[in-house]
Amino acid sequence: MHSLGILGVGELTEKVVHGLRRAGFAGEILLSPRNAARAAALARDFDCRVLADNQAVVEAAELLLLGVRPPEVAAVAAEVRLRPGQRLVSLAAGIGLEQLATLFPAAQCVRLMLSYAAQFNQSTVVVCPADGETQGAFASLGNLVALEDEAAFELATVAACMNGWFYFLLDDLQQWLCDKGMAEADARTLVLGNLQDCLLSARTQPGQSLKALGEAIATPGTFTADGLKVLMHQPVGATWGAACEVVLDGLLTRSKLPLP
């Protein structure tokens, strides 16, 4: 990729710019002008250029990244005319490939899912369908997962929401330690450190199921097992499952909505 055009300079695309520059991407990054303060800061600090309007970005860029919220996608489509075969990589959750093809008829559309860890080049980078150009352009943002199946991509979007939910679980656990009198910084270190242990063990033993790794620790008679008994009586898993179902339902509904 020689140049990247961003339509929609927001929270996520800002992190994409940080991650790409951090990984050494030296090509042009061209920004749409809306959200002027953020675009100006990126131009100043990350060597980007803010263009006059969305069409100017389309014309100047080789590859386009669509970073507006889903309800704004149709409005952007009405404002721009892409070159035949130009790649449009969409971050808009729940807007399917068929809908994108209808809205941007000339474009070659690809979907992309990222987390904020893109700014540290540590995001899960999910691409659908597999596409060499797109994968080459964004692989530096983290760990690449290419999915051919769009239904699997919607599930990957639910997994991306888990990323946000984990913070609330971790906050609850930290809060419990603080309520018992521990200093906030120590509680944070302990919660994150124990999570880190868990991630490291799981990553370095891919042949072991997550459940087996937990069971190896919660052996009968341990304090871990005592606590686990209580956890298994609470509908925590059911609650998380219900949250996943709500999100998946919303994504599938949006992907079937007729376009304006």
Ligand SMILES: NC(=O)c1ccc[n+]([C@@H]2O[C@H](COP(=O)([O-])OP(=O)(O)OC[C@H]3O[C@@H](n4cnc5c(N)ncnc54)[C@H](OP(=O)(O)O)[C@@H]3O)[C@@H](O)[C@H]2O)c1
């Ligand atoms: N945030 C996440 O963690 C996350 C994760 C995965 C996927 N996504 C997807 O990524 C996309 C962006 O999310 P976000 O959280 O970064 O949203 P955001 O912060 O609201 O950014 C969207 C940006 O698009 C701008 N915009 C709106 N209409 C526009 C138009 N017609 N032309 C040019 N720019 C326009 C907005 O400007 P104004 O502020 O002026 O409206 C805003 O700066 C969404 O589609 C979301 O589904 C987000």
